[in-house]
Structure formats: structure tokens, C-alpha cells
Amino acid sequence: MAPIGTRSTVEDATVGARVAKRTASTISYNAALLSARWARDLTDELRRRVSAETTIHSVAAGGYVCRKGDRVESWIGVLDGLVKVSSVSPEGKSVSFIGVPSGGWFGEGSLLKDEPRRYDAVALRSSIVAYMPRNTFMLLLDSSVPFNRFLLIQLNERLGQFVAMVEYDRLLGPDARLAKELAALCNPLLYPGTGNTLPVSQEELANLVGLSRQRVNQGLRQLERARLVRVGYRGLTLLDLDGLRRYEDGVR
DNA sequence: GCATTAACACGTA
């Protein structure tokens, strides 16, 4: 009975070939870990605990970061790459998607509620993922006001996102859903590191929004005509974040 | 109709 250190699903998602390199890369990604917004105002002691106890794994494109039904043992952060979190209905039908780019953290809800994970998270491209153990997370929760403030803001923001998403899925067309997804990906409050340029291919975007790549391409050109984004090679620049949020499919 | 898949040519890293 030694539950500590058992993380079979994490191992499944880890690229075997890269395990040997983990020690070296862990050091370089430690800086990324501690530069997260929630980590900035921690005491030195807490920062030390965080970097000592958080494990960092690389996940290959298409690999699982966590799976629905898993026991929730950690708070998950994307240090590099892009992760798709998909909520699915009991029938197995996908109902909503959210993208988590570098700098984003998720899973605090499941951690707080102490229930099995209710969604899958899949790396859309090769990603570096941090797993903060429940104990460390609880320690921060018990001892740091800035950390609590970060969580409160993030939860509130996320709640708004999900409420909006339900509405959009039913009321809006593909182009507008694409616009909303782009705005959500770049939400500065949730993901401060993202800036205004998204290194996201159209295929990744298609997976995120639930459309074909061709349809996403068509939608992007529409948004480009509306001067909301600039489409580039393997990425795009968001010109008008507010405009994207408000985009309502000028069809009628 | 509208979106998807399949297939192709082209440009970029």
C-alpha cells in the first residue's frame, strides 16, 4: 500500500524515449513552472516545495495528459504546447471543448471536489506538462492568499466561459464558434503567457472547435476579412480580441 | 444547403 508515486496513467502518456532526458529538461522547465502567475507571490519556502514536489513530463502529440475516470491526484499545468480538454456526456458524446495553451493550469475543480476526473485531456501537439500533487496544492491553498486569489479568479472566469459555451454551441454558426474559441484561447486573464499570437495550426484549431480543417480555413478567411485576425503560417495573430468575443455571424 | 472527407498542388521551415 504505497499510493505515493503511483501514476500509471501519467506513465502511459509519457513518451518512453524521453524519460531518460527528464532530469535535464526538468531543470530547464522549472523556471517556466515558477514563472506561472500563481507562483510569483509565493514565499521562497513554498516555491521550493512546489519545484521539489511537482513532476514534469513530456507528452507526445495525441497522448493523454489525463483521462476521464482517473483518480484525481494532481493539479495540471501546461508549461509548453497545447492541450485539449474535452467534456463528454455520459453517452460519450462530446459537448464542449476548451484549449489550454502554455501557461494554463486546470483540474483544480476536480481536486477540490475529490471526485474522479470528468474529462479527458489530450496533447494536441508535443507538450510539457506539470503535475502538482494534491498535497502540494492543498499546502498552497492553506498558506497563500495570492494563490487563493488566483484560483478564485480562474474559477470565476472558467465558469463564465462554460456558461457562454453552452449558449454558443446552440445559437451560433461555425464561424462565430471559431471566433469565440480563439478569444477563449487567448483570454489574458486565464493565460497571461499567451499574448496576442497563437502558434496554432489550422488542423489543431479544427480539433479544438470540432470542425473540419477546411471549414476552419474558410472561417479564418472570413474572420480575416473582418479584420479580426491575421492568418500566418502555422499560426495566427489576433488583431481584435474584443471583436472576436462579440463576433455574431453577420448572416442575419 | 451546409459541412465533411478525400485528393491535389503549392509554399515554407
Add this chain to the structure above:
DNA sequence: TACGTGTTAATGC
């Protein structure tokens, strides 16, 4: 060269 992108045609709901 390998991969992402832009486009078109055929197919399905």
C-alpha cells in the same frame, strides 16, 4: 523532404 495550407470535387446528413 516533410508538413501545413489553400482549393476543389464528391459525398453525407
